Amino acid sequence: MLKRVLVLAVFIFDIAYAQVADSTNVSKLYIATFNRAPDSAGLDYWVNSGLSLEEIAQSFFDQKETQQKYPKSQNIDEFINTVYSNVLGRTPDSAGLKYWADELNSNHISRSSFILAITNGAIGKDAMLLNNKTEVALAFAKSGSNDIEKAKEILKDVTADISSVTDVLQKENLTQYADSDSMVALPDKLFVKGWKSYLSMGTVTDDAPSQIDLIANSGIDAIFKYVGNGMGERGDVIEPEFVMKTIVLAREAQKHTGKNVMPVMVVYTANASGGGLGEDDILNYDNLVKHFRSLIRISSTMQLQKDSEHSYPASVILNPDLMGSWEISTLYGGFYDVYCGDTDDTSCNNPKHIDIKKALNEAIDLEKDYKYGFNDGDLKSVYDLDSLKSEIADNISDDIFGWVDAQNFIIKKFAPDVSFGWVFNLWSSGTSLWVHDEYPSGDEPAQNVVEFINNIGLYNGNYRPDFIVFDKYERDGFSPAGRGYYAFGSKEWKNYLYYVKSITDTIDTPAMLWQIPGGHMPTKNEDVSFDYINHSASGGDFFMGDENIGTNIDNIRDDILNIALNPDVYNGASNVKELLEQDSDYDWSKSQIQRAVNSNVFAILWGGGETTGVIPISTCMNGGYEWLAQKVAKYENSSTSKSINTRSLELDRSNLSDNKTYTAGKSVVVGLDNRIYKCKPFPKGQWCKIPAYAPGGKSGIWKDAWDVVK
DSSP states (O other), rough: OOOHHHHHHHHHHHHHOOOOOHHHHHHHHHHHHHHSSOHHHHHHHHTSSSOHHHEEEEETTSHHHHHHHHHHOOOHHHHHHHHHHHSSSSSSOOOHHHHHHHHTTTTTSSHHHHHHHHHHHHOHHHHHHHHHHHHHHHHHHHHTOHHHHHHHHTTTTTSSHHHHHHHHHHHTTTTGSSTTTTSSSSGGGGGGTSSSBOEEEEEOOOGGHHHHHHHHTTSSSSSEEESSTOOOTTTTOOEEEEEEOOHHHHHHHHHSSSSOEEEEEEESSOOOTTOOOOHHTTTHHHHHHHHHHHHHHHHHHHHHBBBBSSSSSSSSOTTTHHHHHHHHTTTHHHHHHHHSSSSTTTOSSOOOOEEEEHHHHHHHHHHHTTTTOSSBBBHHHSSSSHHHHHHHHOOOOOOOHHHHHHHHHHHHOOTTTTTEEEOOGGGGOOOSGGGGGSSOOOSSSHHHHHHHHHHHHHTOOOTTEEEEEEEEOOSSTTTTTTTOOOOOOHHHHHHHHHHHHHHHHTTOEEEEEEOOOOOOOBBTOOOSSSSSHHHHHSSSHHOOOOOOTOOOOBBOHHHHTBBBBTTTTTTTBBBBBHHHHEEEEEEEESSOOHHHHHTEEEEEOOTTTBOOOOBBBBTSSSSOHHHHHHHHHHTTSSSSHSSSSOOTTTTTGGGGGGGGGOOTOOOEEOOOOOOOEEEEOOGGGGGSSGGGGTTOSSSSSGGEEEEEEE
């Protein structure tokens, strides 16, 4: 336990000093230090003080309020317990208490640094509680209140359940001041290049031209399709035929509505969906080269579709099931045996040699003369391949960690305007059955996933992905194939979103929900014309709301409620009705889009091969898509959605390496911390052209050149 605390401490201190002193982080300091919301005047003062977050934390200890709360006579253990209680609502475990007490008593860290470490180190349920407190605290400060006593009282009823935030905001008449008062608006931290500034809706497609009208009528923001045969086509180099078909389909739909539709391609560069760890794709040199060639070809094809109307031409979902299979195998030593020294090398200190750099360079050489059918040029005429090879030599390692970096490198370098993310599953932690429990359990699935992500370096380094993708089993939940393990009630969906939020809060990355079953639970008074016994599910009802069900699940058709379930899997529920009753007070009429946004979700992509989406596809023609399509169309056409403009097409994080092109007072970019910045007017704006002033960096000197876009 002590080793884990120590590793965690090192990690959180690394990120503590990288944080900006914005209203969110300063509010967390108020909660941690004073156990209250910030007063309006105090928050405004500190946010505009020009001090770093560490300097503000230290300054807090010079305040009379702090000195009274933490007198010098207070022993270290009492101080640690108080901060834990303020931030996490609990006491530390014995190993954690001893670790922090030793650090503080030996003066290795200051009390203010300890508070920063605890706020930054919160994960799982701890993070949920702190974030919920912070949301209420921000709303209180934004209301203009300077009532210190009220600031103490307002957080008492906030729990780790997101519903407590809504309850407190409504009780205190603060809803209009909350960051999430719009049902769909996304905070800046969830911005992903090319996507909307409200929560986007997407669907599966099979690229049939007959789907154009359906896509346009639904108003969806994205369509997704597997590249090639959907399994990576091991041993072959993929022609980007499906990439072009999907892009063309999206742009044809745009002609009908004038609204950009994002084409999303699902790409395998190592296939573990049928078992194994993708070793045949990674350790076999010939296959490794071909997969690199395919990804280069796919990425560059997408990038070359950029034009004046499509600054961000596509997105990529990378390697379904692979990371889940890897993580599960770490529990039994399989990953370490295949890619590291042996099953006992659980830190992978001795990764096996893989010719990553050689294979990547060979792939580039073999692709340099590739002619694009829609373009007169070839790869070598578009990219500086020698420069890329030099970067490979300096930044990519010849092991499994280098393989991960290589995938990110290819997309970042050959498709800088294409966003992408890796897939994680519900079963990434070793089993998916936790979702049916009263999550979180003592061994939190989210914590296991975060530790694996950090160990493999997936979201670190120079080629960091733009988002993370969370899968859900590709069948409608109450279908014969889905009901064995993946029948969801509202409790399961809440657990799923809790899992998503716990992970994304910790790795600070927006989430896409993918292959979400769009089926619903038809009611007794509903005119039903689809095969609901094989395609009913609760996902559509949960996210979009179903007023026909409301709070009375007996409104649902009896043949759905009576679908048999295994009580050993479903926490005692032997049928769908009993499963739904496990969250007895749930109101199905309420949309949970806001809950998704609060869980760091920027997009929901519905459907799959045999799963109900927003439009029908050849393998799922009778899943009841019409119900979902109407709900999505209403959402997309709502006044809330229309009132939110998409972010400027100038946003381009890749340009941070070439500040010379920026315009003083005008250029808007995504900074190194994923926040949005605007170059200051002349004369200070001239500094925007200095690479060292790239916004969101650790030094803070960029503040002289850039303003945060509110």
